[in-house]
Amino acid sequence: MNGKFVNKELNKILLQEEFTKDDIVYLLSLEDEKSIEILFARADKIRKLYCDDEVHLRGVIEFSNFCEENCMYCGLRKDNEKVPRYRMRPDEIIETAKRIANQGIHTIVLQSGQDFYFDSDMISFLIYSIKNDCDVAITLSLGERSFEEYKAWKIAGADRYLLKHETSNPHHFSIYHDKQKLSTRLEHLKYLKKIGYQVGSGNMIGLPLQTIEDIADDILLCKELNIDMAAFGPFIPSPDTPYQNKSAGNAVLTLKAMAVIRIVLKDVHIPATTALDTIETKGREKGLRAGANVLMPNFTPNPYRDQYQIYPTSVRKDLDPSLSGIRMQNRIESIGRKVSQSKGDSLKMY
Numbered sequence: 001m002n003g004k005f006v007n008k009e010l011n012k013i014l015l016q017e018e019f020t021k022d023d024i025v026y027l028l029s030l031e032d033e034k035s036i037e038i039l040f041a042r043a044d045k046i047r048k049l050y051c052d053d054e055v056h057l058r059g060v061i062e063f064s065n066f067c068e069e070n071c072m073y074c075g076l077r078k079d080n081e082k083v084p085r086y087r088m089r090p091d092e093i094i095e096t097a098k099r100i101a102n103q104g105i106h107t108i109v110l111q112s113g114q115d116f117y118f119d120s121d122m123i124s125f126l127i128y129s130i131k132n133d134c135d136v137a138i139t140l141s142l143g144e145r146s147f148e149e150y151k152a153w154k155i156a157g158a159d160r161y162l163l164k165h166e167t168s169n170p171h172h173f174s175i176y177h178d179k180q181k182l183s184t185r186l187e188h189l190k191y192l193k194k195i196g197y198q199v200g201s202g203n204m205i206g207l208p209l210q211t212i213e214d215i216a217d218d219i220l221l222c223k224e225l226n227i228d229m230a231a232f233g234p235f236i237p238s239p240d241t242p243y244q245n246k247s248a249g250n251a252v253l254t255l256k257a258m259a260v261i262r263i264v265l266k267d268v269h270i271p272a273t274t275a276l277d278t279i280e281t282k283g284r285e286k287g288l289r290a291g292a293n294v295l296m297p298n299f300t301p302n303p304y305r306d307q308y309q310i311y312p313t314s315v316r317k318d319l320d321p322s323l324s325g326i327r328m329q330n331r332i333e334s335i336g337r338k339v340s341q342s343k344g345d346s347l348k349m350y
């Protein structure tokens with residue numbers, strides 16, 4: 001096939017309103033530079049249409065690295081005895097949230113492993129206290145918890161919940177996870193949506209066994225669930241896990257997946273993840289040019305930050321995982337975008 005024919009076919013698909021799985025597989029499989037450029041340009045155009053040039057910052061606090069689960073790919077898995085475990089005190093968490101809000105960031109992400117030490121009341125207290133002191137939206141990223149807890153935290157003031165489905169392939173899900181099931185994960189995502197959370201989900205690009213068809217299914221699942229944020233970052237092998245010797249996910253494939261999500265789902269928030277920045281120079285900027293409109297700077301204070309290693313940030317020695325404040329703003333402005341002053345609620349709410 002000559003280039004002209006490929007571009008004609010590509011342009012025809014990109015202008016469609018609806019996309020089949022075959023269309024998505026075609027887009028994810030593009031290999032020549034010119035075609036990939038066309039894909040990214042289309043995603044960027046749709047991003048501008050739905051999100052304008054604003055980039056939303058979500059300040060992340062990783063307040064506990066204890067976890068009851070044993071996900072094969074994760075450095076925080078329960079069986080990893082080499083990780084020094086920590087829990088931040090409630091006052092430390094609230095102070096960190098205030099620091100984030102004082103920097104003009106309007107979303108706080110409270111993230112932890114699946115740690116039941118932080119029970120329903122403790123999380124409600126954190127949500128209530130932060131909301132009382134700061135004019136921010138709160139995203140919870142606490143793993144699978146009970147429906148009663150989700151409900152209590154919504155009442156306490158939580159706005160959003162981030163729970164990645166990781167893979168839409170039930171067989172792969174059962175391999176990656178110890179006790180958890182894909183059907184349960186999907187029930188939780190549907191319930192969170194039903195009770196009014198803005199819901200984020202997503203996968204990891206490059207997990208062992210994953211095929212391009214699986215990624216296409218992941219994108220279609222996000223569409224079916226009508227999610228508000230789609231977080232697709234690359235898999236990075238973590239030491240002392242069963243997948244420590246597997247290959248990392250591919251940065252270009254991750255960028256292609258982000259672009260395809262923007263083209264297919266349109267009105268969703270898409271983060272350019274820290275993981276992408278970890279494996280690819282200027283990964284955040286590249287992500288923002290391929291459909292993304294969200295960055296999630298890490299505000300976890302030391303000494304805790306280095307102990308929250310879902311994957312090792314040390315793989316990029318020059319990485320500053322926080323890039324908070326002025327440096328983050330500079331990176332955003334260097335590509336002609338601006339930091340949003342809004343809370344960045346779901347695009348489906350407007």
Ligand code: SF4
Binds near residue numbers: 076143
């Ligand atoms: S991915 Fe989340 S639930 Fe799984 S082991 Fe890591 S922290 Fe725990």
